[in-house]
Amino acid sequence: MSNSMNLTLKVWRQDGPSENGRFETYEAHGISEDASFLEMLDIVNERLTEDGKDPITFESDCREGICGTCGVMINGRAHGPQFGTATCQLHMRKFADGDEIVIEPWRATSFPIVRDLAVDRSPLDAIIASGGYISVNTGAGPDANLIPIPKEVSDTAMDAAACIGCGACVAACPNSAAQLFTAAKVMHLNLLPQGQSERWTRTEAMVETMEEFFGSCTNHGECHAACPKEISLDFIAWMNKDYIKSKVKNRKLASQT
């Protein structure tokens, strides 16, 4: 059977958005190295519950690294020590017996704490609502093979589209900027032929909605280091280029009407 380990957890507890928070210390004994990080927290929570204490609130859903619901700061790093891995896919074999692990919520003003380790990431949805789509009503699409798309283009769009919207990029950024998320969303659509009609309006709207909520990008690259899907920084450069162009293009488009 797998080896078990004993850990000390320092966990951020906060009862609500406007309450004061504090670190609480918990012992996690007899944790298997094959357990996932969140299963370790499940075990701690079950013990807390059966002792009549409030379990630690943390969010997760698919536990397969695809839904983007989970995510905490582990020893100061968004999603923890393993590159390209969401919190739910991190396993305890990456830690050692006796370790102290500090667990905090995503740290960003634009992600207010809901409770303990759960935060409100709704500004990411607001960015999408401002332009993160191709306007095609149901039934209006032409045959799917009408427009060939070079495989390389489609693959690059997919690289961007792989973003799971977890918000780790914001949490890892010293400025709490959301450039990596927004760039992934903008460039997924801007790269594709279907996305060209709205390319410039989309870019301007999404970037400016982003800036209402989030800090500015200063090219640290911490976002990429924390991203569980390893989204490339190149998309940010592309988005910046499209944003500058959009300012001219959108003015021209407006003057044509």
Next chain:
Amino acid sequence: MSLLDSKVPEGDLAEKWTNHKFDMKLVNPNNKRRFSIIVVGTGLAGASAAASLAELGYKVKAFTHHDSPRRAHSIAAQGGINAAKNYTNDGDSVHRLFYDTIKGGDYRSREANVHRLAEVSVNIIDQATAQGVPFAREYGGLLDNRSFGGAQVSRTFYARGQTGQQLLLGAYSALMRQVGLGTIDLYPRQEMLEVVKKDDEACGIVVRDLVSGEVSSHSAHAVVLATGGYGNVYFLSTNAMMCNVTAAWRAHREGAFFANPCYTQIHPTCIPASDDFQCKLTLMSESLRNDGRIWVPTATDDQRPAGDIPESERDYYLERKYPAFGNLVPRDVASRNAKTVVDEGRGIGPLKNGVFLDFAEATARDGEDAIRSKYGNLFDMYERITGENPYERPMRIYPATHYTMGGLWVDYHLMTTVPGLYALGEANFSDHGANRLGASALMQGLADGYFVLPYTIGNFLAPRLGQDPVSTSDPVFARAEAAVEDRTKKWLSTKGTKSVDHYHRELGKMVWDGIGMARNRAGLEQALSDIPELEKEFHANVIVPGSAATLNQSLEKAGRVDDFFGLAKLMARDALEREESCGGHFRDEHQTEEGEAKRDDENFSHVAAWEFNGPDTAQTRHREELEFENVELTQRSYK
């Protein structure tokens, strides 16, 4: 005359849907804004329905218990989506997709629904591509296809191993576009806890705000449930942590019949459990069976590493038993065969609870790069979870609960037995019969939401023009809100000693043992005696800490597990009454000499739909007879 009127239109199978679209009543474009529709759930079915209805001009309220609509569990579907495009020129057609789906479902689904599904499958691919879903492409720039279990043509479209994610992001972007336009009011972090009826018609819902605990009512002209399946009744499943039966079950309690609850699908390729603490199992896409070969050692208790076992001592049991389909037999067949070899003591891995899925031959044939480009993210995920490198040694896999074919009974219009209440996607029972083929769940969810409900709901609404929705100050809403508050108080005041998860885990074991991959009378009767005992203990001894006025995950789960108890009992009764084997429902008592599922078409060629009779009275079983005019019922054979 059965209580259940399927409302399947007359006429030739291939013409039914086309003709019916013309026959149904329409709501004038300018009048659509006078109707409000509630959509619960924002997965593929819910998001596509909400977006499509709003595009048409209806006023839509969309509810999700997630923090964002994009989190719905459709996002985790890996492999692909079927469509009868025949881009590969290998003989596919609408009729073949229809036929494969009916056969794959072991002749327990409605012909007309399945044919409609096959017809609209092609529109889904067009719609998703237009939205920017980055399906895999060939070097010529056209869409690529792969093959999937239960089919002998390549008709599955895919986006790496993240097809569900990309399709959901497409539907979500359409939904958010409407949110931005102000045509959809979005309510995240709201859990639906009651369906409300007035004069026997659905008139709204009661929800609880999961953050503030506030209970509120919403009314509309129609209510659409797209709330997914109930696989988490097994505790261990590939479903996400928050997947539950609550919305469907509360609808059932309000009069919506629940159909075929015993039809559950056990997916053949999941990572085996490594210990008791495990809370969920992870699926490895069925697409892996295109290139992976499944085998176990010929001898029992052979603990040598795979590489040390010579070819002559390996049993590629699917290829041996089913030469025509080989490793691509349907899911139920693959799962049962894995159980057979593990039960024989030939399982592999530390707990001897798996079989090998081996890519050595495909890697030698196509090169590691080709395998990486097809399955790279799945291989990475496998390595993260198990700590083993699947490029160097075979994967270990074992079946796990994955999908539930049963669900709320719906007619051809997707309306439940409660007028004005619709069920879409996995939440309904409709199109997969007793077994769903791979890559068909995404197809059905999107078919329901994009291309079926937007037509059929107009037929219900048109005669109601000029009627206002029932006011939320009506006593029917106050009563439903009070019921929600009472239950909340009850959970918080029980103050027992065991957590909700404890009871969920125990329930899951009972359901897996009694109503799992193979069922028999003794096991089902055992489940029917054990589950109510555990339920009693759960009610008396559960502990739900905290208050109702904050985010309280234990409180949320208590209600969901309570509903799973009700469902589990119904599953056992349904499985007991269905004295035959079909698809995912395998009764030990009913098998052929070769150990295959043996149907009883004379007595069980029907849908079993259960009517709720109050909390202390057993449900009544109703039948909808299935009529097959276009396919001949045969013993499924994949040899």
